Amino acid sequence: MRKNQAKSSNNIFPIKVDKLKKQMESRFENNPDLVFTIYEHQKKKIAVFYIGYLVEPEMVHNYLLKPLLTSDKTWANPDILNDIPLSTGKTKEKLQDILQNILIGEVFIYVEGEPAAVSFILSKKEKRNLTQAETESLVQGPKVAFTESIAINMNIVRWNIHSTDLVLEKIMIGERAPREVRLIYLKSIANETDVNTMRQRLKDLEIDQLEDSSVLMQYIEDSSQTIFPQFYSSELPDRFAYTVTRGRIGVLVENSPTAILAPSTFFSFFESTEDLYMRWNAGTFLRYLRFIAIIISVLLTPLYVAATTFHYEIIPTQELITIGESRAIVPFPPIFEALLLEFIIELLREAGARLPTKIGQTIGIVGGIVIGTAAVQAGITSNFLIILVALSALASFTTPNYMMGTAIRIIRFPMIILAGTLGMIGMMFGVCFLIIHLLKLSSLGRPYLSPVYPFRWEDLNKTLYRLPNSRQNKRFASYRPKDLIRYSKRKASKRKDIDE
Structure with a gap:
């Protein structure tokens, strides 16, 4: 509703320059950063107004004020647009448009009596230099990242x-x-x-x-x-x-x-552009490694909790003795033990991310060693579970996308609770719930689990594994692009030696 009202704002021009100045100052609550200067040229009042810290003052003086005030012309909007040596000139009639554009670094010129104000883009943009990507680090390939501009x-x-x-x-x-x-x-x-x-x-x-x-x-x-x-x-x-x-x-x-x-x-959240820069078989291996890491991260700790709480028979006898000895002095049930360690791991990760880089790395390494050793010696947890929790946390960090990695780490907590209360049945319930939930999701109307569901054989080599580049001549069919073929498969696979 407010958008429609803003669009229906009436044209305020022509208007007296003094009245325009009062309107602008009242809208900006007499902000001292609003520069509103009135000049008199050829018996006409000309207003030049802008936000001071948003524009380049030298450009305003050299490209606007100098030609505007030194010319003998009686300025009108068409003359300003044609004679001012800038290509960004536009006319604005509505006050709402002026208020919006002045906040992004535009300079306005209004000649009293004209039906609109003229604006030029002379914005001063503070920008960060191109740097290396931090959240998506690569060993091979371009290192440059986007900036805020x-x-x-x-x-x-x-x-x-x-x-x-x-x-x-x-x-x-x-x-x-x-x-x-x-x-x-x-x-x-x-x-x-x-x-x-x-x-x-x-x-x-x-x-x-x-x-x-x-x-x-x-x-x-x-x-x-x-x-x-x-x-x-x-x-x-x-x-x-x-x-x-x-x-x-x-x-x-x-x-x-x-x-x-x-x-x-x-599946696209587990792909990395580094897979493209490596040979196809190495890229396929790394992709499989990430998928295995997801399973380890989500199910390894819950499996330990379910086995030590309800299903001792699935643990080999020799390993069962080792686990029993490590848990002999632990007074807590496995579910509480696992949740406590997972919570500590998340605390260390969050603390390491929020502290400065060098301090954060030190806190993560030293804190993990000190707390883990102290927890075992104090009888709060078993050393066997510390290994499993550390392995699960390590597996979750293999996900290239930070948001998906965070989602996987959070999923572990309800899976541990289900495993500690219902055993293997609870784990299977959690896995089935996740699969059904993923089947129901979509992205821009497209199935979220494509190409596994609905199944498309021709798209599997772009998600679950890679083929040689000469055989990847088609685009992802599940997205239904206008042009499915990228290049001729026959010509791409043909060898062309010098002696031919």
């Missing part, structure tokens, strides 16, 4: 995707503090239904302010109740370019160093 990020995307077919659609989100969002896709490849769905979700979003791309994901995901992320967030431009050229959609947000990629499947 959407202009720099779009430049990086253009640099990675040299195509006139690339669309960077601009959408403003936020009613009180608008923020620029870019919808990016390849027009000849991306599925039109997916593009329209994403565009509609972005344009229909009515919020006061958009903080970050991770917040935007929570607004536009298919389901906000699940713990699993449905859109992939990445700070790697090469991952972004690879995904967009395969027919998916990217979203960049101003002041956010991470991009959104959609639609995404459950």
Whole structure:
């Protein structure tokens, strides 16, 4: 409702310059950062106004004030647009448009009696230099990461995707503090239904302010109740370019160093661009390793709790004696013992992440050793369980995506509770519940467990394993791209030696 009211704001021009100054000052609560200067030129009053710290003062003086005040012309809006040596000039008639654009670094010129004000973009943007990615570290491949400047990020995307077919659609989100969002896709490849769905979700979003791309994901995901992320967030431009050229959609947000990629499947969160830079068999091995690590992370500790509480018969006799000896002085049941250790592991991880890098690494290593040793000596836990919990925590860190890794670590807690109360039956109930839940999820309307369900044999080599590049000539069919074929499989596999 408020958006419709803002759009229906009446044109305030023509207006007296003094009255315009009062309106602007009242809207900004007499903020001293508002620069509103009135000049008299050729018997006409000219107002130049902007937010001081948002613009380049030298550019305002050299490119606007100098030609404006030294010319003999009686200025009108068409003359300003044609003669001022800047290509960003536009006219604005509504007060709401002026208020929104002045906050992003535009300078306004109003000649008394004209039907609109003229604006020029002279914004001063504080930006961070290109650095190496932190949350998605790679051994091989490009190391550069996105920054908080959407202009720099779009430049990086253009640099990675040299195509006139690339669309960077601009959408403003936020009613009180608008923020620029870019919808990016390849027009000849991306599925039109997916593009329209994403565009509609972005344009229909009515919020006061958009903080970050991770917040935007929570607004536009298919389901906000699940713990699993449905859109992939990445700070790697090469991952972004690879995904967009395969027919998916990217979203960049101003002041956010991470991009959104959609639609995404459950398996795409365990893929790494490093898999592409390695030989196909090594990449396949690492991908299988991550899938095995998920199973270990979710089920290993609950399996120990279920076995030591209800199912001693599944433990080999010699190992059962070892476990019994290590638990002989432990006064707590296995479920409490496991939950306590998992809680301590999460405390150490969170403390290490929040402290400065060097201190955080020291706290994580030393804290883990000291607390683990002290817990065993005090009889709070068994040394056997410490090994299993540490292995489960290590396995969860193999997930390339931070949000999915966090979801897997959280899942362990209800699985331990089910295993400690119902044994193997509780574990199977938890596994079945997870599978059914994942089957019900979707990402931008596409099945979340694709290509396993619905099953597509031709897409398995892009998710569960890799084939040689000469045989990966098709795009992901489950996303239904306009152009399924990437290149000729026959020509790509043909050897061309010099002597032929």
